[in-house]
Amino acid sequence: MGAVMWIEVLSRHGEIAARERVDAPQARVGRAFDNDVVIDDPHVAPHHLRIFRAEDGELVAEDLGTVNGLYPEHGAARVERLPLAREPGIRIGRTILRVHDSAHPVAPEKPLTPPRAHAAWAAGLGIAVIALLCVIEWLGVTSERSANLLVLPLLGFATFLVLWAGLWALLSRLFFGQARFALQLRIALTACLAFLLWDQLGEWLSYALAWPQLDDYASYGAWALLGAACYGHLVSIGPRHMRIAMGVIVALLAAGAAMQYAGRAEARRIAGEPATLGELKPPEFRLRPAESVERFLAGTDAAKRTVDEARKKEPAAGLFPEAEPAE
């Protein structure tokens, strides 16, 4: 049990504005200048509270008979006395104080990130993403070969990435004090790499399983990946209201995914599935076992039942104008 106590006065933004060391067994807090800790808050009494050690050595705050009273930091109930061992925060007037015993435990030392580690990671990830993008673009070029066809999407992608990471770096500078652009870039690139791999997986599986809709469903995974990226960025910034920020992001992403779903569902409701084969890959990548002609054609009964059901229902008015050939 140390004899020293520390009283921290927090700013309105939650940062520590002042930290006073009190060597005496008790400390007085208030607006008057004869206090141990002086607080510039018009809602605090000249002599607002007294902090002393109880018989068991625990620090306790005591209201000295004020108008605005004494509250725990996160509580709404006014108290006369407040034991501080578990919850060191106090609210008086509009000011928040935290009282710590000298024996108060602190978190262990955080290892320093080696200099340029994030930059190195970002560079490595960047190379991987660009290489992957190049391969994907190259395999998709079936028209005239042109370097611009490769360069354009790459430039577009790079611009977007720098803007995205820059935005987060700006936020980081505002809330964390440091921009840490390399870290933001690393997080964004990780998400990009994951997205590209996920997207390809969707494409390949939709061919391998002869299931074109799979590619559509996979695109919803992209929203989850975007959410994960935002979470990563947020953690790196470490804002005070992490939960609220994440809640807002999740809500926005959910709205985006819901919009995509609604648009697709509407298009599907009007036109149905397209008579196309979806993305195709070389035949070696087939996974779904082949069936006999008879078996495949027997399977068309399910489609027949679905359209037979559909014809009994009146086609509802759509979001989009009716897709009918003009007279």
Add this chain to the structure above:
Amino acid sequence: MIRPFLAAVAMAAASPLAFAQPAAAPSQAPLSSAAERVYEMAKPRILQVRTLLQSAGRQTTLGSGFVVSADGYAITNYHVVSRFALDPKTYRLEYLAPDGGKGALALLAIDVAHDLAVVKIDRTGLPFFEFDPRALDGTLPKGERMYAMGNPLDLGFTIVEGTNNGLVEKSYDEHIHFSGAINPGMSGGPVTDSDGRIVGVNVAKRLDGEQVGFLVPARFAAALLERARRGPPLAVDKAREEVGRQLDAWQSAFYQALGKEGFRDTSFGPYRGMESSAPWMTCWAATNADQVPKPRAAINTTRCSSTTGLFVSDRILTGRVDLTYSYHQSIDLNAFQFSHELAQQAAAASFDRGRRLTEQECTDGFVEGAPGARPPLRVRWCMRAYREFEGLYDVTMLALTQDRDREALLAQLVMQGVSQANAVALGKRFLESIRWAR
């Protein structure tokens, strides 16, 4: 009314310039007197058939018709009365005689396959047309003068002189090729020989030609009239079911005929597919070899299409079968690029037909090959149902060979207005016909 999709060039054909041909004028003098005679004789026997909007009491479509019996039976096209037949609560039929008399028309019988309808006017004792016995026997000589009558574009009762060119070749539907101007509003009007006897009924014209008109041969009209006289009249609220029944009967006869004509093998690079032996399946080939810049995959396409087109309503034209094979061969695409190219080509095959049909539903899979005979296939079957007619579907099948990674045969079978059983039967034949040539 002439089928709406044919209406576009109608105004051009009727423009004064088309008639300003001085060289032809002297020789036409004696012929026009024949036309004058026919017109005088025919005039009291022709009708304008109007479909009125029940609520507004105004016309929505116009066509022609002609009286064929003293007790008021008349003949017109099914497509002239189709709105009323499919929706008798919204529309009603009315006739206008050349003498200015008008009255209600009763719909007694329809023949969707031949685009004919028998109606009855509300008065009797009218002069009427006789059928030409040569038309019923099919012995009309080519080149004979014929006179098509009707009320084109609501301009007034008109007679058009033209020539008989016999039955249209390479056509599943029997139509007389009439070389003369047929315009919207003349549909359902009579076509007679120079004695004023019925040889056919105006029905359609080609938009991409000049003076290429089509007539329904008189014998189908005579047969439908016979049916209308003997059978019970069409119950107006059951007309839609009757249309559905006739569509079903039509497709069943059509697919039977297609099967009877048989199929022959045809080669596409190292693959073979099938081709109908029916003379009314016309095939066209296309290539991308002359494309600029030089294509990176050679695509050679053969598309065979039945020349059938069945008018059901303003929004539904059905009864077509299309069989398309395109052989793709990589020139300098690698296996991945080639498959991507194929995916894009297969995507172009999709088409939309509006909401008279249900949304499309598809089934996917790989179909196994047979060693030494058939390559494995990636297959997609898509179908839509006709909302108004039970048991009829539009079916699209796509099949892609899956044995090589730098060449492939992409085959597409489109069947409109087909029953599930017929679609599955032809689909089976289609899938099994994709074989290796060597």
